[in-house]
Amino acid sequence: MANKPIVCAKDGIDITGCRVSLYPMKDHFAQQILTSIEKTNTSAVWQQTDLFSTLFRGEAPSVLDAAAALFINAYESKTHLVGEFTFSKGCPGDTAGDTFLNGEQAQPNKGKNLANGDFLVDCKYSFYVFGENHYMDEIATIVQLAETHGLSPRSAHYVTMLTGSASQLFAYFEAALAYAHDHLPHYVLEATVSVNSPSKKEAMPHD
Amino acid sequence: MANKPIVCAKDGIDITGCRVSLYPMKDHFAQQILTSIEKTNTSAVWQQTDLFSTLFRGEAPSVLDAAAALFINAYESKTHLVGEFTFSKGCPGDTAGDTFLNGEQAQPNKGKNLANGDFLVDCKYSFYVFGENHYMDEIATIVQLAETHGLSPRSAHYVTMLTGSASQLFAYFEAALAYAHDHLPHYVLEATVSVNSPSKKEAMPHD
Numbered sequence: 325m326a327n328k329p330i331v332c333a334k335d336g337i338d339i340t341g342c343r344v345s346l347y348p349m350k351d352h353f354a355q356q357i358l359t360s361i362e363k364t365n366t367s368a369v370w371q372q373t374d375l376f377s378t379l380f381r382g383e384a385p386s387v388l389d390a391a392a393a394l395f396i397n398a399y400e401s402k403t404h405l406v407g408e409f410t411f412s413k414g415c416p417g418d419t420a421g422d423t424f425l426n427g428e429q430a431q432p433n434k435g436k437n438l439a440n441g442d443f444l445v446d447c448k449y450s451f452y453v454f455g456e457n458h459y460m461d462e463i464a465t466i467v468q469l470a471e472t473h474g475l476s477p478r479s480a481h482y483v484t485m486l487t488g489s490a491s492q493l494f495a496y497f498e499a500a501l502a503y504a505h506d507h508l509p510h511y512v513l514e515a516t517v518s519v520n521s522p523s524k525k526e527a528m529p530h531d
Numbered sequence: 532m533a534n535k536p537i538v539c540a541k542d543g544i545d546i547t548g549c550r551v552s553l554y555p556m557k558d559h560f561a562q563q564i565l566t567s568i569e570k571t572n573t574s575a576v577w578q579q580t581d582l583f584s585t586l587f588r589g590e591a592p593s594v595l596d597a598a599a600a601l602f603i604n605a606y607e608s609k610t611h612l613v614g615e616f617t618f619s620k621g622c623p624g625d626t627a628g629d630t631f632l633n634g635e636q637a638q639p640n641k642g643k644n645l646a647n648g649d650f651l652v653d654c655k656y657s658f659y660v661f662g663e664n665h666y667m668d669e670i671a672t673i674v675q676l677a678e679t680h681g682l683s684p685r686s687a688h689y690v691t692m693l694t695g696s697a698s699q700l701f702a703y704f705e706a707a708l709a710y711a712h713d714h715l716p717h718y719v720l721e722a723t724v725s726v727n728s729p730s731k732k733e734a735m736p737h738d
Binding site (some may be wrong): 341343345347348349350351353354372374375376377379381404406408410412446448450452454459480481482483485512514516518521522523524 | 561653
């Protein structure tokens with residue numbers, strides 16, 4: 325089963341994965357997603373697209389690089405766009421992607437696609453830790469990291485809210501994943517990132 | 532902090548919550564969401580809308596009733612719509628919503644708004660259990676319940692996939708939440724529900 329928290333590794337490197345789903349709130353949403361996929365350099369990760377998401381797997385810094393680029397490349401200045409990200413470490417019983425665990429931690433989008441991430445985003449996210457008794461402490465550490473990155477974490481029901489530039493947010497996720505990779509056998513970071521929501525200007529519901 | 536897994540209750544009834552975010556992939560997305568909110572009977576739950584989601588809290592059957600109605604009421608036959616649902620039990624340190632824990636388990640949308648849920652949906656979801664040593668068994672039980680409800684669960688990376696009518700899916704969530712409510716101190720069910728995806732017809736990416 326997909327949720328199986330088996331911990332596995334090749335040469336001591338656990339595989340990291342991210343599911344990215346993009347929701348551009350416009351009639352021509354498909355083209356916006358396709359353009360972003362074309363622009364994103366995925367040479368450092370294993371990838372697969374299904375009905376819901378594009379999935380990247382490999383070394384944590386490379387997965388973050390691809391996921392961040394997919395969102396930043398999909399940005400349009402006037403479109404409300406939401407991205408849903410599920411980052412996780414732990415492999416669900418297959419070896420797809422293992423060839424990308426080569427220790428290089430390549431980030432081919434850094435300094436290129438990722439340089440365009442200076443637009444403002446909001447984020448809700450939750451960090452889940454499994455098989456770890458001190459999991460509340462680990463969550464506190466992850467949220468503290470958001471503070472360090474200038475993202476002003478605020479508590480809300482079932483999630484923590486963040487605000488900052490897209491670049492800041494993905495730099496934070498990279499740091500959080502690096503910490504989690506080193507300290508935790510199995511985790512899930514579930515994040516929803518929103519840009520150009522009309523609710524930011526008008527007092528309207530979540531659209 | 533919002534992720535705090537404190538277990539609390541009023542008169543022995545743990546509060547259940549659901550964050551629902553709707554993503555209609557069209558230019559006039561806002562109106563579609565507002566119309567759905569207006570149509571949905573939320574008399575049996577505490578509710579709040581923020582930048583990302585509409586949040587319902589109360590007794591599990593009532594929360595499910597409101598969340599299902601919000602999605603079904605947002606359905607349009609030609610619009611690609613995605614809904615993101617985070618169901619959880621456990622209260623993050625406040626008493627908002629406690630007045631709805633009256634033991635009535637009212638479902639004011641059942642047989643009304645929910646009667647329109649005979650359209651086909653796809654779902655990806657993960658069930659997370661905390662503070663429970665046998666959590667793999669609990670996850671297996673929850674997925675087995677999907678089989679019983681005719682939703683053909685399939686494993687994928689980091690999630691399980693389901694297919695069926697919206698009514699079938701929400702009936703399953705209701706059963707899963709009832710099981711989880713009775714057996715588990717703290718859980719999260721994270722689900723993404725998609726309808727009218729063009730990828731269902733054409734071999735296109737996740738749009």
